[in-house]
Amino acid sequence: MNYLSEYRARLTRLNVNAQTIAGRKLESPYKPALLLAVMEGVEEQVIRDNRIAITPELIVAFKAYCQLLSPGPEYGARPFQLPFFHLQSSGFWHLQARPGCELVLTASKSVRSFGHLRDVIAYASLDAPLWELLLQPVAREELRQALLARYFPLTRHYFRPQAGQEKLEALGRQMLEEPAAVYNRVVDVADETEVLVRSAVFGREVLRAYESTCAVSGLQLLSTTGTAPLLDACHIVPWSVSHDDTIGNGLSLCPNLHRAFDRHLFWVDEDYRVRVADGFGELGGHDYGVQRFNGAQLRLPKVRTWWPKVENLAAQRSY
Structure with a gap:
């Protein structure tokens, strides 16, 4: 099975919010920005296994890519907890609840705040085949370029692969x-x-x-x-x-x-x-x-x- 083709297609079909402003359709950058931050974490060996924790490095990289790539000021809030929680709708992003919070996670349709996210979620993980692709530099770069081309066609030239580390x-x-x-x-x-x-x-x-x-x-x-x-x-x-x-x-x-x-x-x-x-x-x-x-x-x-x-x-x- 060609996992690279499969996940390239799935990464470019994320369920993202969109709004029309001045006749122009703008899509929320948050989910793809979070995935770009995960790729940076893997590349910099900050994320070492398929347990994506809520770390300062991940948060900074996410905010850096939102700032660099967002299509307009309408997406300046950069609420980390929302894409981290809602990426589970993609089918390849899986949330692991903290012990005793399993029912809370199952019943939750969203998260109230960043603090609520940290209280309930221990970490996220990816489908095993997707994780293996991210460990391979060539495959990781192909998936990254697919995200940039699909969600940031007008701003992709601002992308810097170590933006999170630069911010830290x-x-x-x-x-x-x-x-x-x-x-x-x-x-x-x-x-x-x-x-x-x-x-x-x-x-x-x-x-x-x-x-x-x-x-x-x-x-x-x-x-x-x-x-x-x-x-x-x-x-x-x-x-x-x-x-x-x-x-x-x-x-x-x-x-x-x-x-x-x-x-x-x-x-x-x-x-x-x-x-x-x-x-x-x-x-x-x-x-x-x-x-x-x-x-x-x-x-x-x-x-x-x-x-x-x-x-x-x-x-x-x-x-």
């Missing part, structure tokens, strides 16, 4: 280089997908700046499997208060020290020295506690502009 890198540079005041003017804190993406990029850039080393203990931890990092990227002033994800509001900490910092069991003074709070004692396990770091110099990034802002450290002490 740009966000990382923004966090490292821009003042918090500039950042606060551009981030949309009401957009759940935006907050998720910014949080992920913040974590990546903080750990990169500190070379995956705990700023207090000096323990360097690297994941050799490419999975979740073993250290935490900690907001000095909580995100809920500051909405500040610039590098000057970040620290790299071991999980236990992250919790101690958030609970004000220690703080950092203006000379970047650890100061343990009064009023608590360690009954045992002193080699693994907080008290032994009292007076220790913080381990700071090599780039001076990436150091924690003194005003953020002072604000953290005041809460």
Whole structure:
């Protein structure tokens, strides 16, 4: 059976919404843009198996392709949850519910919000033959060009195959280089997908700046499997208060020290020295506690502009 011909035909017959504006028929770009984002994830090895999770990388790529290829401003909302849910009508996109949410998924005709999608859906998967095609560079490119020709005939020349990765890198540079005041003017804190993406990029850039080393203990931890990092990227002033994800509001900490910092069991003074709070004692396990770091110099990034802002450290002490 010629699976490439079959899926090329199915990908170009997606059920997409259309509207006529000024005598011109415009089709919703969301489903094909999501498929282009999946292809990028496979190509960049961000998606490694046939379990397409709701990740910051996928969201950013989807939004990037919507922005590049959309036929007009009418499709500027870029609601990630809608194509992720409704692509199941294609027959080759299958949703896997989280444990205990199977009935909710079966009964749902749509999703209320991005948060609802994440609560109910664990991941999506593709038909096995289609997944195998996406693993093959030549077949993947043929399917990608079929999507571009069918859904984006007027804008396909704007397509860039790594648009999502470019956007993530740009966000990382923004966090490292821009003042918090500039950042606060551009981030949309009401957009759940935006907050998720910014949080992920913040974590990546903080750990990169500190070379995956705990700023207090000096323990360097690297994941050799490419999975979740073993250290935490900690907001000095909580995100809920500051909405500040610039590098000057970040620290790299071991999980236990992250919790101690958030609970004000220690703080950092203006000379970047650890100061343990009064009023608590360690009954045992002193080699693994907080008290032994009292007076220790913080381990700071090599780039001076990436150091924690003194005003953020002072604000953290005041809460």
